[in-house]
Amino acid sequence: MMKNILLIATGGTIASRSTSNGLTPQLGPGEILEYVPSVQRLCHVDCIQLFNLDSTNILPKHWEAMVKAIEERYDRYDGFVILHGTDTMAYTSAALSYMIQSSPKPVVLTGAQRPIDKEITDAKMNLRDSILYACDDDSHDVVIVFQGHVIAGTRARKIRSKSFNAFSSINFPDVAVISGERIIRYIEWKAGNGPRFYTRLNPRVFTLKLVPGMDAGVIHYLMPYYDALIIESFGVGGIPCYEGDVYMKALEEWTGSKKLLVMTTQVPNEGSDMVIYNVGSRVKRRFDLLEAYDMTPEATVTKLMWLLGTYSDDNEIKKGFYTRINHDLMTV
Numbered sequence: 001m002m003k004n005i006l007l008i009a010t011g012g013t014i015a016s017r018s019t020s021n022g023l024t025p026q027l028g029p030g031e032i033l034e035y036v037p038s039v040q041r042l043c044h045v046d047c048i049q050l051f052n053l054d055s056t057n058i059l060p061k062h063w064e065a066m067v068k069a070i071e072e073r074y075d076r077y078d079g080f081v082i083l084h085g086t087d088t089m090a091y092t093s094a095a096l097s098y099m100i101q102s103s104p105k106p107v108v109l110t111g112a113q114r115p116i117d118k119e120i121t122d123a124k125m126n127l128r129d130s131i132l133y134a135c136d137d138d139s140h141d142v143v144i145v146f147q148g149h150v151i152a153g154t155r156a157r158k159i160r161s162k163s164f165n166a167f168s169s170i171n172f173p174d175v176a177v178i179s180g181e182r183i184i185r186y187i188e189w190k191a192g193n194g195p196r197f198y199t200r201l202n203p204r205v206f207t208l209k210l211v212p213g214m215d216a217g218v219i220h221y222l223m224p225y226y227d228a229l230i231i232e233s234f235g236v237g238g239i240p241c242y243e244g245d246v247y248m249k250a251l252e253e254w255t256g257s258k259k260l261l262v263m264t265t266q267v268p269n270e271g272s273d274m275v276i277y278n279v280g281s282r283v284k285r286r287f288d289l290l291e292a293y294d295m296t297p298e299a300t301v302t303k304l305m306w307l308l309g310t311y312s313d314d315n316e317i318k319k320g321f322y323t324r325i326n327h328d329l330m331t332v
């Protein structure tokens with residue numbers, strides 16, 4: 001029997017037309033689908049348009065809208081394909097991985113680096129591959145399908161701003177590749193017993209990228225606005241101890257007001273390991289902090305938004321942070 005797929009349009013380059021002010025999302029999902037008539041042979045597709053945004057403008061409330069749209073229609077479809085801009089797609093795929101857990105049906109995000117109405121475009125291949133993947137019996141959970149790569153929702157990172165192969169899977173293999181009509185699966189991955197939907201997020205999570213010599217006073221400034229601070233430190237992880245240990249004092253003030261402190265690294269691959277150097281281990285011993293290890297920055301920030309929006313108990317938040325969801329964390 002033919003599968004039923006829901007195509008959810010949110011904007012991005014795939015929906016954009018050239019205007020005198022640059023590329024602007026204008027096409028609806030029906031118009032986009034017309035460029036790939038071959039999908040008619042694969043499945044039946046229904047379309048909805050939630051918004052039509054350059055993904056630069058995506059907010060946590062848009063993630064909530066995507067989740068609600070899927071939850072309301074979950075029983076009626078075999079799979080879901082979300083058309084999305086590439087700029088923040090890795091944040092959305094991570095957020096949705098926490099908000100739609102253990103889904104036996106696939107939720108596929110895709111988009112393009114060039115609009116679908118251009119002669120040279122990656123949009124048609126990405127859309128066709130995504131629908132092919134969403135129709136497959138062995139597909140489940142949140143993934144990005146892009147340029148033939150299938151990447152777990154928590155592992156994607158935009159690594160090229162212009163080329164077609166824009167996404168990479170960080171610290172984890174591609175879960176599959178798509179070659180023509182074939183899906184070649186690289187990892188054994190069983191469907192969970194969900195879905196479990198979560199729609200509450202707390203966006204008061206700040207990511208601070210350390211730069212040599214940065215004024216530690218910035219941490220004090222963040223106090224009224226944020227509940228959790230993720231420090232993207234250098235290398236395997238550490239906090240500078242120059243100038244009278246101002247960073248340690250700032251972090252004492254931060255943690256003293258019952259706010260979460262999370263350490264990660266700005267190095268793209270292999271993650272943090274704070275106990276290796278004195279600059280890290282002294283911080284880890286001093287504070288009851290969380291360490292992101294091999295999680296991506298996108299997964300770390302959205303996981304905290306989900307945890308802080310869902311749980312109020314500190315221990316539950318800490319336990320939840322170290323619980324592996326959609327392949328986000330392998331070290332622990």
Ligand SMILES: NC(=O)C[C@H](N)C(=O)O
Nearest residue numbers: 012013054055085086087
């Ligand atoms: N390739 C793209 O989709 C980029 C676009 N600015 C977006 O993220 O919406």
